[in-house]
Amino acid sequence: MLNWRNREQWLLATVDGYDVVPYRTVPVWGWRGPSRPTDGSGYDMHYPLEFGIVLSGIMRRHYRAGPIDLDAGQVWFCGAWERHGWDFVERPCDFVVLHILPTALMNASIDGGEQVNWMAPFRAPMESRPQSTPETKERIIALGRRLADRVSDEEDPCQSTWLLLLVLETLLTLQEDWVAPIAENPPSAAASAVVNEAMELVFSSPGFVTAQVVASACGMSRSAFGKIFQRLTGISFAKFALRYRLSRAAAQLLRTNDPVKSIAHHWGFTDVSHLNRCFQRHYGCSPATYRKRYA
Numbered sequence: 001m002l003n004w005r006n007r008e009q010w011l012l013a014t015v016d017g018y019d020v021v022p023y024r025t026v027p028v029w030g031w032r033g034p035s036r037p038t039d040g041s042g043y044d045m046h047y048p049l050e051f052g053i054v055l056s057g058i059m060r061r062h063y064r065a066g067p068i069d070l071d072a073g074q075v076w077f078c079g080a081w082e083r084h085g086w087d088f089v090e091r092p093c094d095f096v097v098l099h100i101l102p103t104a105l106m107n108a109s110i111d112g113g114e115q116v117n118w119m120a121p122f123r124a125p126m127e128s129r130p131q132s133t134p135e136t137k138e139r140i141i142a143l144g145r146r147l148a149d150r151v152s153d154e155e156d157p158c159q160s161t162w163l164l165l166l167v168l169e170t171l172l173t174l175q176e177d178w179v180a181p182i183a184e185n186p187p188s189a190a191a192s193a194v195v196n197e198a199m200e201l202v203f204s205s206p207g208f209v210t211a212q213v214v215a216s217a218c219g220m221s222r223s224a225f226g227k228i229f230q231r232l233t234g235i236s237f238a239k240f241a242l243r244y245r246l247s248r249a250a251a252q253l254l255r256t257n258d259p260v261k262s263i264a265h266h267w268g269f270t271d272v273s274h275l276n277r278c279f280q281r282h283y284g285c286s287p288a289t290y291r292k293r294y295a
Contacts, residue, residue: 027104028163032148034094041087047244048099049122050078051167053144057093061086063126073137073144075174077129079122079234081243096148098167103199106192106232108168117186118171121178123234130178143170187232194218194225195232202241206248208268211237246282249275253291260287 054070062085105118132140150162198214215225229237245267264275
C-alpha cells in the first residue's frame with residue numbers, strides 16, 4: 001500500500017523529468033497496459049500533463065488529497081509537475097496513459113467552433129476533476145480503446161495528431177455535464193503565446209531564469225506575467241522553473257559522473273549548498289545520496 005506521507009517512498013527514483021527538447025514537436029505520446037502480476041506500485045512527477053483511462057480491472061491512484069480507486073471507464077488527470085502514485089487493486093488491469101505537452105492544449109482550437117478550456121480539468125483540484133458517469137462510461141471505454149490502438153501503431157506518421165484529436169474528443173465528452181470549480185474563460189491566443197515563450201526560455205536556458213527576465217522578454221510587467229502563467233498552467237512560474245531545473249539536475253546525476261558542484265553551476269544554483277537545500281526539499285535526500293542509491 002502506498003502512503004503519500006511516507007516521504008521515503010517519494011524519493012522519486014523513477015521520476016522522469018523528460019528530455020523536453022526532443023518532445024517539443026510531439027504534442028502527445030503514450031503507452032498501454034495491462035499490468036502483470038509482477039507489476040508493482042510506482043511514483044512519478046513530470047512536466048507533461050497526464051491523462052489516463054482504465055479499460056478493465058481496478059487501479060488505485062494516489063495524490064496529496066488521498067487515494068482514489070478507478071474501475072473500467074474511469075479516468076485520471078495529473079497537472080504539470082504534480083506528484084502522483086499508483087498501484088493495482090484488481091488484476092489484470094488494462095489501461096492507456098497519455099502524456100500531453102501543456103502548450104498542445106493551450107493552443108488547441110477549432111475555427112468557428114465553441115471555445116473550450118482544455119486545461120481546466122488538469123488545473124482543478126483532484127476531487128473536482130471531471131469523471132465518467134454511468135451514461136458515458138461505455139463511450140469513454142470505446143475512446144480509450146481507440147487511443148490504445150493508436151498508441152500501439154508506432155509506424156503511423158500521423159500518430160501524434162490522431163492521439164491529440166482523440167484526447168480532445170475524450171475531454172469534450174467528459175466535460176459535457178461538468179462544471180469547473182472556478183469559472184474562467186479559455187485562454188486567449190495572446191496569453192498562450194506568452195506561456196509558450198516563457199517555457200521556451202526556460203528550456204533553452206539551463207541557468208537560473210527569473211520571472212522578471214521572462215516578463216520583460218514578453219513585454220509585460222512581472223505581476224501581469226505571473227498571473228497569466230499561473231492561470232494557464234496551474235503552477236507559478238517560479239515553481240515551474242525550479243522543478244524543471246531540479247529534474248534536469250537529477251537526470252544528470254544519474255546519467256553522468258559530473259561533480260555535484262559542476263551540476264549545480266550548470267543548472268543555475270548558486271552553489272552545492274543551494275542545490276542540496278532545494279533537492280532535499282523536493283526529493284527527500286541530497287544529490288549525492290540520490291546518485292548513490294539510483295545511479
